[in-house]
Amino acid sequence: MTSQKATLIGLVAIVLWSTMVGLIRGVSEGLGPVGGAAMIYSLSGLLLIFTVGLPDIRRFPGRYLIAGSVLFVSYEICLALSLGYAATRHQAIEVGMVNYLWPSLTILFAILFNGQKTNWLIVPGLLIALTGVCWVLGGENGLNPGEIISNVATSPLSYLLAFLGAFIWATYCTVTNKYARGFNGITVFVLLTAVALWLHYFLTPQ
Template identity: 75%
Template sequence: MDRKRATLIGLAAIVLWSTMVGLIRSVSEGMGPVGGAAMIYTLSGLLCLVTVGFPDIRRFSPRYLIAGSVLFVSYEICLALSLGYAATRAQAIEVGMVNYLWPSLTIVFAIMFNGQKSTLWVIPGLAISLLGVCWVLGGEQGLHLDEITRNIVSSPLSYALAFAGAFIWAAYCTVTSKFAKGQNGITLFVLLTALSLWVKYALSEQPEMVFTLPVVVKLVMCGIALGFGYAAWNIGILHGNVTVLAAVSYFTPVLSAALAAAVLSSPLSFSFWQGALMVCAGSLLCWYATRK
C-alpha cells in the first residue's frame, strides 16, 4: 500500500477514536452506563472480527494473553463507566480529559519497566500534563483547589475510574510492547470486554435500555469508531509514517474534547481548552524526551 495513503488511514483512526467520549456518553444516557457499554463493545467486537479477524491464541505468550486481557478489559470498563457515571455531559468531557493522562504515563512506564532511554524533559512533561488536568477540573476558575475538590466530590466514582484507567492503559501499552511479539489480540480483548459488561449487567440492578432512533444511531457510530478504528490504525502503523502518526496522536485530547462538545451540545470554557492544550503539550514533551 502507498505510504501516504496508509498514513491518511492511520490519521482517520485518530479521528474515529476521538469521537468515543461523546458517543459513549450519548449511548449511556439512553441505555444506562453498563448496558450501553455492553452494547457498544458487543458491536465493536463483531466489527473487529470482520476488520481485524480473530487471533490464533496458541501463538500468544501466556504473559501477553493473561496480562493483556485483564488490563485491556479493565481499562475499557473504567473508560466507559467513568463517562456513563458522570453527573453531567460537561463533566463527562472533563472525565475524558483525565483519561488522557495515559500518553505521558505510558512513556514514564516505558522508562521504568522497558528500559526506554530518555532525558530529564520527561519530568516537566508529566508535570505539565497533570497541571492541565487540574486546570480542566477547576472549571472556569482554572487552577482553583476548592472548585477542583467540589468537582471531584460531586462524582467521585467517575473521576476515580478515569484516573485508574489512565494508569491501566499505560500498563497495557507497556505489557503489549514487551510481551506481544507481533501478535494482536484486540478482537479477543474487545469481545472479553463485552462479555464482562454483560455479566455485570445480568448480576446487578441496571436501568432499562431504551432503543430510540438517536441512541441506536450513536450506538452504531460508536461501534464503527472502535471497530474500524483499530483496523485503520494497524494499516497506518504497518505501512504509513509512524512518526507523523505518533506526533498527531498527542493532539487527540483537544480533538476528542471538540468532537464531544459538538456531539453532546455542551460548550466548554476557555480555561478547559487551556488545560487540554497543557495535557497535549505535556504529552508531546514526554515523547520528545525519548527522541533525544
Template identity: 60%
Template sequence: MPSKHNATLIGLVAVLLWSSIVGLIRGVSEHLGATGGAAMMYSLGTLFLALSVGRTRVRAMPRRYLLWGSVLFVAYELCLSLSIGYANTGRQAIEVGMVNYLWPTFTMMAAILFNRQRANALIVPGFLLSMLGICWVLGGDQGLDLAGMLANVQDNPLSYGLAFSGAVIWAAYCAVTARIARGSNGVTLFFALTALALWIKYLAMGQAAPMQWSAQAVLYLVLAAGAMGFGYAAWNVGILHGNVTVLAGASYFIPVLSAALAATLLRAPLSLAFWQGASMVCGGSILCWLATRTAGQRKAAGDAHSAAP
C-alpha cells in the first residue's frame, strides 16, 4: 500500500495524463480514423488497465451497477472519443474538449439534485460562470459573440452535441454509481465494452477509410491508450489511498492544462478569448466545488470525483 503522500502524487499523475487526452485522441483519429482509431485506443487501453488494475470481479459487483455503470460509461466514452475524432480542425477539437469539461460542474449539480448533496449559494454563480465560459470559448476570437458561437456550432453540430451530451452523461454516471456501486470499480470491464461497441460501429460502417499506419500513428496510439488506461489506474490509487480534497481540486484545472497541451501537440494557436473562456470554466467548476465543501460534507464532495474521466 502506498503512503497517503505517494498515493496523492500518483493521483496527480492521472490529472496530467488526462490533460493530454484531447490532443492524443485527435492525433490517433487523424491517422486511424475517428471510429477505428478510438476502437484501437480502447482495446489497448483495456490491456493496460488489466495489467495495472487487474481483472474485474464481475460476480462481486451489484447488478444495478453493472447495468447502469456499463451503459453510462460506454455512452460517455463514445461521446468523448468521437466528438474529438469528428472535429474538422485541431482548434475545433480543443473547443469540443472544452465543452466536454463541463462535467465537473454538471457532476456537482447532479450530486445536489439527485444525491442530496448540500451546497451553499456559490453553486449559482459557479454554474453560470462555467456556462458563460463555454459561450466565451465558442464565440471565437471575439469572446462573447452569440452570432459567432451559433455559426461555430453549426459548422459541426455533431461534435459539439456529442461533447455536451458526454458531459451530461458523465455527471449521471457519477451520481448513479456513487449510490449503487458499493465500492466496486468496473472500469476495466467498461473499457472492454467501449472497445467492443466501437469495433461493432467500425465494422458496421462497411466502406470506412482504411487506417493509415505509420510510426507516428503507433506512437499516438500507445500514448493515448496509456493516458486513458493508466490515468484511470492512477486515479483509482489516489482516490482510495490519497488526499481526495487535493485531487478533486487539482482535477478542476484539467481544462486549461488540456488546452495548453493540445494546442502544442496539434499546433493550433489559441486566442486570448479562448483562454479567458477556459479560465471561466475552471473558475465556475471551482466555485461549484467550494459550494459543497461545507462542514461534514467532505466525503460526499469527494465521492462525486471518485470516477473522474
C-alpha cells in the first residue's frame, strides 16, 4: 500500500469516526451508557465476522495480540462511557472533541517512539489542535480557564475518560503499527470489547 493511499484511508476513517459521537450518544440514551455501548460493539463484531472474518490468532505476534487487545478494549470502553455519561448532548460533543486529541497524539507518539520523520511544522500544528480543544471546552467564553474548569467539573468522569482515551488510542496506533506485521485483529478486538462491556453491564448496577 502506498503512503498516499494509506493517508486517504486514514482521512476517511476520521470522517467515519466523527459519526460515532452521535451514534453512541443516541443509543446510550435509549439503552443506557453501558448497555448501549455493549449492543453497538456486539452488532459491530457480528458484522466484522461476516465481512472481515475471524482470523487465526495463533499466527499473531504475541506483543500485537496482547497489547492490541488491552489497548483497543480500554479505549473503546473509555470512548463509549465518556459519551454515555455526559450530562447533556452538547456536553457529549465537547467530550468527543477532547477525545479527538488522539490524531495529534498519534503523530507525536509516532515521532517519539517509531522514528517517524517530520519537520518544525508539527509544533504549531499540535499547539493549534490543543488550543482548539480548550476553546471548545470554554464554551461561549472561549479560552477562559475558569469557564473550562467549571464546565469540566459538571461531569468530570466523562472528560477524564475522553482525555485518557485519547492517549490510549494514540498508544494503540503506535504499538500496533510497530508489532502487527501485516496482521489484522480488528474482529477479535471488537468482540473482546463487547464481552467486556456485557460483563460490566451484568456485574454492576445500572
